[in-house]
Every structure is written in C-alpha cells, then in structure tokens.
Amino acid sequence: MRAALLRDDLCHRETDFIDLFRDVRDRLSRVYPESRPDYVPVILTGSGTAAVEAMIASLVPVGATVVVAANGVYGERMEAMARALGRDVRMARSAWGTPIDLDAVRAALAAEPKASHVLAVHHETTTGRLNDIDALAAVCRPFGARLLLDTVSSFGAEEIRFADWNLDACAVAGNKCLHGTPGLSAVMAAERIFADRPSGAPGLYLDLHRYYAARYGAPPYTPAVHAFYALQEALREFEEGGGWHARRETYRSLALQVMSDLEALQIHPWLPDRDGYSCVLTSYRLPDTISYDRLHDAAKAEGFVIYAGQGDFQGRMFRVSTMGAVTRADMVRFAQVVGRVLQDASPARMAR
Numbered sequence: 356m357r358a359a360l361l362r363d364d365l366c367h368r369e370t371d372f373i374d375l376f377r378d379v380r381d382r383l384s385r386v387y388p389e390s391r392p393d394y395v396p397v398i399l400t401g402s403g404t405a406a407v408e409a410m411i412a413s414l415v416p417v418g419a420t421v422v423v424a425a426n427g428v429y430g431e432r433m434e435a436m437a438r439a440l441g442r443d444v445r446m447a448r449s450a451w452g453t454p455i456d457l458d459a460v461r462a463a464l465a466a467e468p469k470a471s472h473v474l475a476v477h478h479e480t481t482t483g484r485l486n487d488i489d490a491l492a493a494v495c496r497p498f499g500a501r502l503l504l505d506t507v508s509s510f511g512a513e514e515i516r517f518a519d520w521n522l523d524a525c526a527v528a529g530n531k532c533l534h535g536t537p538g539l540s541a542v543m544a545a546e547r548i549f550a551d552r553p554s555g556a557p558g559l560y561l562d563l564h565r566y567y568a569a570r571y572g573a574p575p576y577t578p579a580v581h582a583f584y585a586l587q588e589a590l591r592e593f594e595e596g597g598g599w600h601a602r603r604e605t606y607r608s609l610a611l612q613v614m615s616d617l618e619a620l621q622i623h624p625w626l627p628d629r630d631g632y633s634c635v636l637t638s639y640r641l642p643d644t645i646s647y648d649r650l651h652d653a654a655k656a657e658g659f660v661i662y663a664g665q666g667d668f669q670g671r672m673f674r675v676s677t678m679g680a681v682t683r684a685d686m687v688r689f690a691q692v693v694g695r696v697l698q699d700a701s702p703a704r705m706a707r
C-alpha cells in the first residue's frame with residue numbers, strides 16, 4: 356500500500372484519474388455486498404469528520420428535527436454538528452461507556468413524532484463499545500425515523516446491515532479499518548435520496564448532492580489523488596484477505612489476546628460487559644501506580660502508540676487498537692512492555 360503513494364501524480368480531470376475514481380467507488384460498494392445496488396459510496400477528500408458532517412448537512416432536511424443517541428465523544432460530536440447546522444435536536448444521552456439508552460430514544464421519538472432521523476455512532480471509539488444497532492433500529496422503525504450512522508471506526512470490520520437497519524446512510528473513513536491513508540472519506544447513502552430530497556447542505560464543499568451529480572466524471576473539487584491510489588491498493592488487499600469477516604476475526608483474535616495478556620498483569624477492561632467491545636479497540640483501567648504519560652512514553656519508545664482516555668476518562672483509561680498491520684508477536688511484545696512499566700513502578704521495587 357505504501358508504494359502506491361510514490362506513484363506519479365495524475366490530473367484529476369483526465370480519464371486515468373476517472374478510471375481510478377470509479378474503481379475505488381466500485382470496490383467500496385463491494386465491501387458490504389448487501390449494500391448493492393441500493394446504496395452508493397460518495398467519496399470526499401477529507402477526514403472521517405468531513406463525511407459525518409456532510410452526511411448530516413446534506414441528508415437531514417432543513418427545518419427537520421433529529422434525535423441523537425449519544426454515549427461518547429463521537430455521538431456528542433454528531434449533536435454539535437446537527438446544532439451547528441441549525442437542525443432541531445433532541446438528545447437521548449447516556450453515560451459514556453454505557454449502552455445507548457433505548458428508552459430515551461423511544462421517548463424522544465414519541466415526543467417528536469416528526470423527527471426525520473436518528474443519529475448514532477456504530478463503534479463508539481471513546482470506549483470501544485460497539486453499539487447495538489439492531490436494537491436501535493427496532494426502536495426507530497415504528498416511528499418511521501431513518502438512521503444516519505457514524506461507522507467511521509467500524510466500516511470494513513464489523514457487520515453493517517443496510518436494509519434491515521433502514522439506513523439512510525453511514526459515514527466511512529479510508530484510513531481506519533480499510534487501511535488506506537488519511538485524506539479520504541465517504542458516505543454510503545441510499546441512492547434514491549438524491550432524487551427524492553434536495554440537499555440540506557448550507558455550503559458547497561460538504562454537499563453530497565454535488566458529488567453525486569458529478570459521479571460519471573471528475574469530482575467537483577480537487578481530490579487527494581495519492582490517497583485514492585493508496586485506498587485502491589488497500590481495498591485490493593482487503594478483498595484478497597477475505598473481506599470484512601476475515602478482518603473482524605483478525606482484529607478480534609488480537610484484541611482478545613491483548614485483553615488476556617493485560618489481565619494477567621491485573622489490568623482490567625474498562626467496560627463491564629466484555630462482549631460489548633468492538634473487534635477494533637479495547638479500553639483499560641490505568642493502574643493507580645502508573646501515569647498515562649509514563650505508559651505512553653514507554654510504549655512509544657518500543658514503537659507502539661496507545662491512546663489516552665478522552666474527557667473525564669483522561670488519566671484513568673488507556674485504549675489499544677488492533678487495527679492495521681499488527682501481528683500476534685507485536686501484541687505479545689506490547690504486553691511485555693506494559694509489564695515492565697508496571698514492575699518498574701511497583702512499591703516493592705521503589706522500596707529497594
């Protein structure tokens with residue numbers, strides 16, 4: 356995949372780029388075969404946040420009310436976006452790390468029967484929780500509310516049930532579970548929306564309808580050409596590797612290995628229900644004896660980058676992702692590094 360970044364640049368208005376553009380679009384639509392032919396990928400140059408914002412801006416009608424089901428940083432970001440875009444928002448909030456509050460979603464929909472959409476995050480990367488979208492979709496269905504999902508950190512590695520969940524769209528990043536480079540994101544949207552509903556986007560760059568209208572030619576604005584090369588190569592590797600089922604199994608077995616190695620060191624998962632975790636990321640309680648910075652720096656010195664807790668979880672949590680080109684041996688070595696940090700910090704050692 357890295358070699359793809361060294362290829363010559365292309366003019367994005369020439370047929371060579373347009374062939375690349377179409378090929379990447381086609382490969383994206385094959386990631387979940389059941390999404391075809393009703394859902395189409397609309398590719399943007401921008402990070403995952405650009406796709407989430409474009410999805411809300413373009414697909415939620417102006418003047419509509421939305422219900423946001425939030426249980427972490429990214430759900431709250433969807434709320435902030437919907438508000439910044441001038442939509443009426445009703446919140447179904449639950450504490451970070453806990454499941455989506457389905458009763459609160461039902462109550463919000465009952466109080467606001469005209470709510471057009473429910474906004475939620477599939478894999479809430481704040482804690483690693485994979486939200487139960489089967490259950491959320493069942494709550495939305497009787498109200499006729501359609502789902503807009505942030506699947507930025509799950510697309511390509513967890514199951515996404517487009518039709519059964521009554522999805523309007525989901526937002527995707529090229530550089531998470533798909534293993535491309537940063538710079539590209541996409542919205543997988545139900546194609547009929549583009550004919551049925553005018554865009555609600557207040558501006559131009561995040562207006563999905565403009566990109567959709569240009570689908571047979573060049574994108575309307577200069578694309579990140581090299582990120583397209585990289586994503587094409589990453590999607591080839593994805594297909595050769597057996598698609599999302601295989602990727603899920605790889606991530607999951609690495610995550611379970613890290614979890615058991617860390618538990619042997621008395622480091623415990625943050626979520627009380629272990630099967631609440633996605634395959635992509637697990638979160639842990641930071642032991643009292645070590646600071647996050649110390650753990651981070653020791654891991655970094657050995658070539659590992661871990662993530663801190665966000666918001667209130669800062670200083671109390673660390674997060675480990677097994678996404679990307681990570682091997683079993685890497686993860687064994689990671690647990691050894693953590694073990695050494697713990698040992699260096701142990702009171703017995705300090706007393707000596």
Ligand SMILES: *Cc1c(COP(=O)(O)O)cnc(C)c1O
Binds near residue numbers: 403404407478
């Ligand atoms: C990473 C992430 C985003 C934002 O992605 P950027 O690429 O940093 O803009 C959005 N939602 C979720 C769930 C994420 O994990």
